[in-house]
């Protein structure tokens with residue numbers, strides 16, 4: 001059983017993760033556990049203060065290092081008791097290393113993670129330097145706090161755990177598994193607002209369908225994420241398939257309005 005400990009001022013937010021869908025079912029199946037450590041529980045003053053003004057001035061507030069240190073110590077202790085050792089402490093922030101599918105697979109192998117969720121303008125740098133092993137970003141945007149990013153990270157990990165998905169092949173066939181974007185999907189009705197579904201999908205020829213889907217994946221990646229394609233590289237057979245897509249794409253865009 002995997003164990004995730006979140007350091008957060010808003011543990012109730014995590015019902016979005018634990019209360020619905022695949023992540024709820026995986027929890028019920030005992031595939032993982034999430035626990036919370038609220039820095040406010042580690043304050044001693046009447047106001048239960050967890051933040052203060054930034055040295056040097058400027059807008060906003062910074063999270064105090066002392067309550068966070070104690071909350072992290074509690075998380076480490078609980079992981080050590082449950083797993084025999086504590087996992088790494090990860091801080092979710094826009095300053096972190098961009099997250100990839102490969103990194104998700106790496107983190108999925110670890111029995112435990114401690115996820116530090118910042119609020120306000122962030123966390124005192126000395127706390128980060130002393131307590132945090134890795135800083136991870138989901139992308140170049142700012143949220144109101146690290147919680148949604150931590151939940152997204154746990155969600156991406158949990159769906160990789162054996163038994164989390166009903167359909168055994170699903171996690172392996174995901175977008176990104178082959179370093180490519182996913183192909184388009186269609187369901188009933190066969191005609192929707194003048195638009196037919198691609199004929200090949202009705203052919204019953206599964207080899208041909210697989211080839212078509214792979215071609216769409218290559219084509220979409222070429223159109224939308226050429227950076228992924230350059231990083232991954234393509235072999236001779238894939239190159240022929242992509243040329244086929246490009247021909248069809250150019251023909252289509254020429255005959256459109």
Ligand code: 9WO
Nearest residue numbers: 092093094118121122137138142143145146149
């Ligand atoms: C808030 C702010 C307000 C005024 C001027 C500058 C400011 N910076 C920030 C800020 O970056 N706040 C962060 C909020 C502090 C760390 C936790 N927060 C957070 C994490 N926002 N966005 C993320 C995040 C995490 C992972 N991937 C993408 C975004």
